[in-house]
Amino acid sequence: MKVSRSKELFEEAKKYIPGGVNSPVRAFKSVGETPRFIERAKGSHIWDVDGNEYIDYVCSWGPMILGHAHPSVVEAIKEQAEKGTSYGAPTELEVKLAKMIVEAVPSVEKVRMVNSGTEATMSAIRLARGYTGKNKIVKFEGCYHGHVDALLVKAGSGLTTFGVPTSPGIPEDFAKHTITVPFNDIDALKRVIDEYGDDIAAVIMEPVMANAGLILPELSFLEKVRELTADRGIVLIFDEVITGFRLSLGGAQAYFGITPDLSCFGKIIGGGLPVGAFGGRAEIMDYLAPEGPVYQAGTLSGNPLAMVAGIKTLEELKKPGVYEELREKGKKLSEGMKEAARSAGIYDKLCFKSIESISIVYFTSVDVKNYQDALTSNTEAYAVFFRKMLEQGVYLAPSQFEVAFVSTAHTDEDIERTVKAAEVAFREVREIL
Ligand SMILES: *Cc1c(COP(=O)(O)O)cnc(C)c1O
Numbered sequence: 001m002k003v004s005r006s007k008e009l010f011e012e013a014k015k016y017i018p019g020g021v022n023s024p025v026r027a028f029k030s031v032g033e034t035p036r037f038i039e040r041a042k043g044s045h046i047w048d049v050d051g052n053e054y055i056d057y058v059c060s061w062g063p064m065i066l067g068h069a070h071p072s073v074v075e076a077i078k079e080q081a082e083k084g085t086s087y088g089a090p091t092e093l094e095v096k097l098a099k100m101i102v103e104a105v106p107s108v109e110k111v112r113m114v115n116s117g118t119e120a121t122m123s124a125i126r127l128a129r130g131y132t133g134k135n136k137i138v139k140f141e142g143c144y145h146g147h148v149d150a151l152l153v154k155a156g157s158g159l160t161t162f163g164v165p166t167s168p169g170i171p172e173d174f175a176k177h178t179i180t181v182p183f184n185d186i187d188a189l190k191r192v193i194d195e196y197g198d199d200i201a202a203v204i205m206e207p208v209m210a211n212a213g214l215i216l217p218e219l220s221f222l223e224k225v226r227e228l229t230a231d232r233g234i235v236l237i238f239d240e241v242i243t244g245f246r247l248s249l250g251g252a253q254a255y256f257g258i259t260p261d262l263s264c265f266g267k268i269i270g271g272g273l274p275v276g277a278f279g280g281r282a283e284i285m286d287y288l289a290p291e292g293p294v295y296q297a298g299t300l301s302g303n304p305l306a307m308v309a310g311i312k313t314l315e316e317l318k319k320p321g322v323y324e325e326l327r328e329k330g331k332k333l334s335e336g337m338k339e340a341a342r343s344a345g346i347y348d349k350l351c352f353k354s355i356e357s358i359s360i361v362y363f364t365s366v367d368v369k370n371y372q373d374a375l376t377s378n379t380e381a382y383a384v385f386f387r388k389m390l391e392q393g394v395y396l397a398p399s400q401f402e403v404a405f406v407s408t409a410h411t412d413e414d415i416e417r418t419v420k421a422a423e424v425a426f427r428e429v430r431e432i433l
Contacts, residue, residue, distance in 0.1 A: 001050075001052055001390075001391055002050045002051070002052070003034050003036070003048075003050055003052070004050060005037070005048075005049040005050045006034050006035065006036050006037045006048055006049055006050055007034050009037045009049060010034055010035055010037070020035070021035065025397075025398060025399055025402065026398075028398045030379060030383065030398065030399050030400070031382070031383040031386045031387060031398045031399070032383055032387070033386070033387055033390065033398065035398070036048040036049075036050075036052070036054075036390075036395070037049045041056065041064075041068035041069060042067075042068055042069050043067040043068060043069070043407075043409035044056060044067050044068075044407060044409040044410040044411065044414050045068075045414075046068065046395060052393070053393060054390070054393050054394060054395035055393060055394050055395065055410070055414045055417065055418055056068070056395045057394070057395060057396050057397070057404035057405060057406070057418075058395060058396070058397050058402075058404075058405070059405040059407055060267075060272060061267065061397075061402070061405075062241075062242050062246065062267040062268065062405055063267040063268055063270060063271065063272050064272055064405075064407055065245070065246065065268050065313070065317065065326070065357075065405070065407050065408065066271075066313060066316050066317075066407060066408050066409065067407040067408060067409020067410070068272075068409070070271075070312070070313070070316065070409075072312045072315070072316065073271050073272070073309050073312045073313060073316075075312075076308040076309065076311070076312045077273075077305055077308060077309055079308070080093075080304050080305055080308045081305065083304075084304070085303070085304065085305055086300055086303055086304065086305075087304070088299065090302075091302070091304055091307065093302075093304055093307035093308060093311065094113060094302040094307055096307070096311055097113070097269070097307050097310050097311050097314070098110075098111045098113070098279075100311065100314045100318075101265065101269065101277065101279060101314075102279070104245070104249045104250055104314070104318075105240075105244070105250050105251055105253065105254070105263060105279070106250055106253060106254055106259060107238075107253055107259045107260055107261070107263060107280060107281070108263055108279035108280055109279070109280070109281055109282040109285065110279055110280070110281075110282045110285035110286070111265075111277050111278070111279030111285070112277065112278060112279065112285070112288060112296065112301075113275065113276070113277050113298075113301050113302040113306075113307075114275075114276040114277060114278070114296075114298055114301050115274050115275060115276055115298060115300055115301060115303070115306075116146065116266060116274060116275070116276045117145075117146050117239075117241035117264065117265075117266030117267065117276045118145075118146025118147055118148055118276070119146075119276050119298070120146075120241065120264035120265060120266055120276035120277055120278040121145040121146050121148055121151060121204065121237075121239055121241075121264050121278075122146070122148040122150075122151075123278055123296045124202075124204070124237050124262045124264050124278040124280075125137055125148070125150060125151075125201075125202060125204065125237070126294060126296065127262065127278070127284065127285075127287060127288060127294050127296070128201045128202035128235035128237060128261075128262065128284075129201040129202070130287055130292075130293065130294035131201075131235065131284050131287045131294070132201045132202075132233065132234070132235060133201075134198075134199050134200060134201040135177050135199055135201060136177050136178070136179060136196055136199050136200045136201060137150065137177060137178050137179070137200070137201055137202045137203070137204060138178075138179045138180075138181060138189065138192055138193075138200060138202070138203045138204070138234075139151060139153065139178060139179075139180055139181075139203075139204050139205070140180070140181060140182065140183040140205050140206075140209070140371075141154065141180050141181065141182050141183060141370065141371040141372075142183060142209060142211070142212035142215065142370065142371025142374065143183065143204075143205055143206045143209055143211065143212075143239070144206070144211035144212070145204060145206075145239050145241075145264075146241075147167075149165075149170045149174045149175075150174055150175065150177065150178050151178065151204070152165060152166045152167050152170055152175075153165060153166060153170075153175045153178040153180060154166050154180060163175040163176065163177075163178035163179060163180050179192050179196065179200075182370050182371070182372070183205075183209055183215060183217070183221075183369075183370045183371065184215075184217060184218055184221050184369050184370050185221075185370070186220075186221055186224045186225070186228075189203070189224075189225060189228060190228060193228055193229075193232055193234070197232045197234070200232070200234050201234070201235060202234060202235040202236070202237050202262075203225065203229050203234055203235075203236050203237065204237040204239060205225065205236075205237070205238065205239065206238075206239045206240075206241075206242065206243065207222060207238050207239075207240065207243055207251075207252035207253065207256065207258070207260075208242075208243050208247065208252050208355060208358075209371075210242040210243065210358060210403050211242070211401070211402070212371050212374045212401050213353065213360045213362055213368060213374050213377070213400065213401050213402075213403065214353040214354065214355065214358055214359065214360040214403050215353070215368060215369065215370060215371070215373075215374065216353060216355060216369075217256070219256060222256055222258045223258065226258050226259070226260070229261075235261045235262055235284065236260045236261050236262070237260060237261070237262045237263070237264065238251070238252065238253055238258075238260035238262070238263045238264070239263075239264045240252055240253070240263050240264060240265055241264055241265060241266040241267055241276070242267060242358075243255075244263070244264075244265040244266075244267070244268060244269065245265075245268040245269060245313075245314065245317055246267075246268060246356070246357065246358065246405075247355065247356050247358075248323055248356075249317060249318065249323065251263070251265075255356075260280070261280050261281055261284060262278060262279070262280035262281075262284060263278065263279055263280055264276070264277070264278045265277040265278070265279075268313060268317075269310045269313070269314070270306045270309060270310050270313075271306075271309030271310050271312060271313035272309060272313075273303070273305055273306040273309045273310070274303075274306060275303075275306040275309075275310060316408075322408060323356070325408060326356060326357040326406065326407075326408060327356050327357065329357060329406045329408075329410050329415065330354060330355075330356050330357035330358065330359060330406045331354070332412070332415050333354075333359060333404070333406055333410075333415050333418065333419075334352060334354035334359040336415060336416070336418070336419035336422070337352065337359070337361055337418075337419060337422055338352050339419065340419050340420075340422040340423040340426055341361070341422075341426050343423050343426075344423055344426035344427045344429075344430055345427075345430060346426050346429065346430050346433055348365060349363070349364075349365050349433050350362065350363060350364070350365070351364055351365065351366060351367060351368050353368060357405060357406040357407075358403050358404070358405060358406075359403065359404050359406075360403045360404065361385075362374065362377045362400070363377045363378040363379070363381040363382050363385070363400065363429070363433065364376040364377045364378065374401065377400050377401075378433065379400045380432065381429050381432055381433050382399075382400035384425075384428060384429050384432060385425045385426070385428075385429050386398060388421075388424065388425035388428050388429075389418075389421055389422065389425050392421035392424065392425070393417075393421070394417075394418050394421050394422075
């Protein structure tokens with residue numbers, strides 16, 4: 001496979017951009033490959049600058065649920081661009097997208113648009129703190145909520161210690177208000193709430209963890225988290241930046257029948273343009289400026305291009321049968337991958353997880369139920385698998401801890417080709433597992 005142009009561009013990029021990329025995982029560092037510089041994309045396929053074609057399961061890390069360059073999305077963006085790309089004043093488009101989100105997501109009565117998922121979680125936490133007058137927040141180990149200072153925190157040592165920053169540049173004073181507990185462990189959360197409940201503003205969680213591979217919640221765990229937080233007047237924030245409009249039109253909360261107080265969105269609701277949003281009960285949302293005292297603002301928030309891309313995407317998703325189609329395709333891929341592993345004779349050494357159109361293969365025989373389990377994966381083996389898939393024209397996430405997304409544009413043929421490639425790649429991995 002020729003990658004000389006990507007190599008050249010990466011060298012050039014490193015001169016001007018830290019690490020050559022604008023988001024770390026794009027650098028392919030953990031899989032020991034040259035990042036592919038992408039030239040164009042259409043449907044389920046992407047093409048790099050050396051002319052290689054790939055079936056894409058990264059889907060821009062989630063947003064491209066309709067596939068790339070969906071005709072109605074592209075048309076709407078072009079039409080809007082002719083009318084101007086930003087006004088810094090309200091538009092009908094913002095009202096329309098907000099109304100679509102409120103109608104689709106059970107717990108959301110009001111919603112505020114921002115420009116990224118990070119901004120959404122950051123703002124939701126500020127709002128929860130402003131609303132409750134409390135300081136601490138609880139998060140779960142391995143959940144990613146963007147690069148917000150207070151959320152780039154891991155558990156300290158000991159049972160219920162305060163967080164330590166996972167990145168330089170975050171003062172310990174910022175991290176100490178964040179308490180981290182293991183996912184799917186209701187007793188740990190209970191202990192923390194018993195001890196610090198009077199000063200906890202919010203519990204924030206991905207209802208399905210999709211940034212440490214794919215970790216599914218036990219339904220009783222979600223129910224109990226809701227119960228415990230409601231009892232103590234703690235704001236429950238669902239970070240649905242991935243699961244929103246992915247698991248169902250109403251996100252994970254509709255899928256599992258759990259009602260959070262606030263929800264964060266991003267990715268899909270921007271149809272591939274930069275966007276985020278947070279919303280929830282009107283009583284809480286009305287604490288935001290200019291209605292209330294909690295300040296939050298954005299020059300490009302509710303940007304008209306992002307709004308039309310989001311509106312068109314949600315319009316497509318609202319059509320009957322779309323989520324059934326996504327589920328079928330997701331199932332075909334995950335079942336096919338299992339079959340490929342069986343044929344290659346390494347099924348027992350892997351852990352497969354999937355839900356609707358999201359899936360993952362962990363290179364561990366441990367049944368992954370939390371972050372510590374996920375860390376037992378053999379990342380070297382994943383790197384071998386990844387490289388062999390890439391070479392065969394299948395573009396997976398360049399990290400063991402990122403998921404595969406299927407879009408409506410993926411065809412049966414795409415998936416069959418992927419499964420065939422996987423059998424070859426699994427055989428190669430067998431040598432080292
Ligand atoms: C991607 C992601 C974010 C951050 O969104 P950005 O747009 O990258 O800032 C937050 N939460 C979850 C669950 C995500 O997957």
